Amino acid sequence: MSSRPEEKHAWRVKGLELQVGADERELAALACAEVGLEPRELSGFRLVKKALDARRFQGVHRLRFVYHVELVLPAGFRSAAFERARRSGRVEKVERQVEPRVERVHASLAAKHVAVVGAGPAGLFAALVLARHGVRVTLVDRGSAVERRSRELVQFHRTRTPDPESNLLFGEGGAGTYSDGKLYTRVDDPLEHALLEELVAAGADPVILYDSRAHIGTDRLHRILPVLRARLAERGVRFDWNTRVDGLVLGAPGRVQALATSKGELPCEALVFAPGHSARDTWAAFHAQGVVFEAKPFQLGVRIEHPQELVTRAQFGTSAEAEALGAASYALVAREANGLRAAHSFCMCPGGRIVASVNEPGFLCTNGMSNSRHSSRWANAALVVTLGPDDFGRGPFDGVALQRELEARFFAAGGGDYTAPAQRADDFLRGKESGGELATSYRFGARPGRVDELLPPFLRDALRAALARFDRTIPGFAGKDGLLVGLESRSSGPVRMPRDRATRRASGFSNLYPAGEGAGWAGGITSAALDGAKSALALLEHGV
Ligand SMILES: Cc1cc2nc3c(=O)[nH]c(=O)nc-3n(C[C@H](O)[C@H](O)[C@H](O)COP(=O)(O)OP(=O)(O)OC[C@H]3O[C@@H](n4cnc5c(N)ncnc54)[C@H](O)[C@@H]3O)c2cc1C
Numbered sequence: 001m002s003s004r005p006e007e008k009h010a011w012r013v014k015g016l017e018l019q020v021g022a023d024e025r026e027l028a029a030l031a032c033a034e035v036g037l038e039p040r041e042l043s044g045f046r047l048v049k050k051a052l053d054a055r056r057f058q059g060v061h062r063l064r065f066v067y068h069v070e071l072v073l074p075a076g077f078r079s080a081a082f083e084r085a086r087r088s089g090r091v092e093k094v095e096r097q098v099e100p101r102v103e104r105v106h107a108s109l110a111a112k113h114v115a116v117v118g119a120g121p122a123g124l125f126a127a128l129v130l131a132r133h134g135v136r137v138t139l140v141d142r143g144s145a146v147e148r149r150s151r152e153l154v155q156f157h158r159t160r161t162p163d164p165e166s167n168l169l170f171g172e173g174g175a176g177t178y179s180d181g182k183l184y185t186r187v188d189d190p191l192e193h194a195l196l197e198e199l200v201a202a203g204a205d206p207v208i209l210y211d212s213r214a215h216i217g218t219d220r221l222h223r224i225l226p227v228l229r230a231r232l233a234e235r236g237v238r239f240d241w242n243t244r245v246d247g248l249v250l251g252a253p254g255r256v257q258a259l260a261t262s263k264g265e266l267p268c269e270a271l272v273f274a275p276g277h278s279a280r281d282t283w284a285a286f287h288a289q290g291v292v293f294e295a296k297p298f299q300l301g302v303r304i305e306h307p308q309e310l311v312t313r314a315q316f317g318t319s320a321e322a323e324a325l326g327a328a329s330y331a332l333v334a335r336e337a338n339g340l341r342a343a344h345s346f347c348m349c350p351g352g353r354i355v356a357s358v359n360e361p362g363f364l365c366t367n368g369m370s371n372s373r374h375s376s377r378w379a380n381a382a383l384v385v386t387l388g389p390d391d392f393g394r395g396p397f398d399g400v401a402l403q404r405e406l407e408a409r410f411f412a413a414g415g416g417d418y419t420a421p422a423q424r425a426d427d428f429l430r431g432k433e434s435g436g437e438l439a440t441s442y443r444f445g446a447r448p449g450r451v452d453e454l455l456p457p458f459l460r461d462a463l464r465a466a467l468a469r470f471d472r473t474i475p476g477f478a479g480k481d482g483l484l485v486g487l488e489s490r491s492s493g494p495v496r497m498p499r500d501r502a503t504r505r506a507s508g509f510s511n512l513y514p515a516g517e518g519a520g521w522a523g524g525i526t527s528a529a530l531d532g533a534k535s536a537l538a539l540l541e542h543g544v
């Protein structure tokens with residue numbers, strides 16, 4: 001079949017290197033040279049990935065950026081040199097980007113109304129995909145729209161009493177609204193680019209489309225969410241803020257006909273259920289009505305904080321190039337050894353702050369956030385171990401019970417006002433309480449506590465081994481400048497709602513579509529957004 005003259009093909013060239021500070025406009029010429037093209041032969045050029053390589057070479061930091069780029073060429077383009085590059089694998093054809101669309105909306109959805117529960121990434125992107133296909137959507141969230149939610153959080157910091165409905169976990173944007181906004185919990189999914197473009201259309205910096213360490217930052221997320229909301233509203237999505245879903249109104253068995261909410265019944269022909277990893281009350285209510293939940297592995301550990309300078313120096317060195325790179329991050333892994341569990345760092349926030357990631361009074365859990373410029377003098381991350389049902393039990397909510405027990409223990413040890421019990425890393429290793437002032441970015445403050453004794457012994461031992469291991473990569477990591485702050489118990493959700501592989505419907509239901517982290521099918525902003533979008537696509541395809 002001959003190609004139409006205007007048809008274009010995209011080709012990917014991987015692994016181009018530039019020194020830190022070099023002009024990225026050189027990349028097109030560099031890519032052309034790599035694959036035997038002249039720059040004038042290109043119809044287009046696009047950066048698709050940029051990653052920092054900060055590995056040491058003979059003890060010295062050899063800082064450089066590694067790029068993947070796309071070259072656009074007329075479909076009929078031929079040249080011997082390019083053909084050789086193609087055969088050698090130096091350039092490969094790019095399959096077309098996938099859009100979150102279905103060919104035909106299932107007839108059963110005509111003029112139907114779909115409720116989406118949860119305005120986190122999963123719910124927002126499910127609503128977007130449905131609305132784009134002309135489906136009438138109401139997005140229900142127990143929390144507030146982001147402007148009001150921020151004022152409520154200020155109140156929490158003042159009164160030390162969380163609002164159980166609108167807080168750091170609940171409200172517009174979901175759990176990641178006060179986060180680093182990292183977008184690289186990626187799943188290498190062809191839909192991902194289209195979702196990131198949606199964020200760019202709502203005001204995110206286009207570098208998120210290719211930066212391997214892309215993050216948005218809390219300050220920018222707060223400007224993007226209202227724009228995203230307006231774009232959804234333009235497509236007809238209705239928002240019910242401050243409306244808690246308390247249960248289902250069932251018609252025929254396995255068929256939801258309305259939601260029971262704190263503001264009355266909301267009839268719907270289908271439900272996308274994306275309540276996030278902390279909707280413990282909602283899970284219990286749905287379970288009591290016959291929705292199936294099962295326990296799944298989740299992560300448990302502590303937050304650790306260091307001066308950012310200690311991390312940046314270890315990761316980048318002290319050269320002028322390192323200076324230009326700003327705050328460094330890390331991702332550390334300690335494998336299982338000597339009968340001790342594997343542990344790893346997670347959700348690292350360079351230049352960030354520790355936050356109280358809580359929605360219910362009486363429970364303490366920490367997490368991290370940062371602004372777009374990563375400008376604070378602190379670096380924090382979770383240090384976690386993955387636990388499975390063998391550790392806590394096979395009942396669907398046994399993992400939740402363990403989370404609650406430990407969160408209540410840490411809350412009490414902190415004095416019951418969200419002050420966090422904390423221990424310096426070297427004292428944690430030695431099993432001794434820390435003395436003196438415990439400086440931290442955590443707004444509620446830290447007080448000396450035996451974090452080592454508050455944790456289950458197997459977890460403490462795994463974290464001790466991991467700390468000693470990480471100190472070899474980042475000298476000082478396990479020293480007096482490392483501070484273990486509170487408990488990290490909600491890095492991931494402890495339950496899963498089984499769903500049909502093809503239709504994505506919940507077990508035993510014909511019109512209930514669980515999605516995102518609260519349904520146990522995602523972890524992180526990007527993966528939850530993708531999961532929500534895919535559940536919406538499944539609903540559009542399979543109907544109700
Ligand atoms: C402090 C913090 C920092 C984080 N940092 C990052 C990061 O940098 N990068 C990253 O990838 N991930 C990060 N995460 C994780 C990420 O936020 C979650 O993985 C993601 O938000 C999950 O999306 P979701 O849509 O499934 O659920 P959520 O975002 O949790 O949204 C669920 C929504 O459902 C609503 N809801 C719950 N119950 C009900 C009910 N009964 N009725 C009505 N509404 C209800 C809630 O109000 C909430 O808004 C962070 C999380 C926290 C807490």
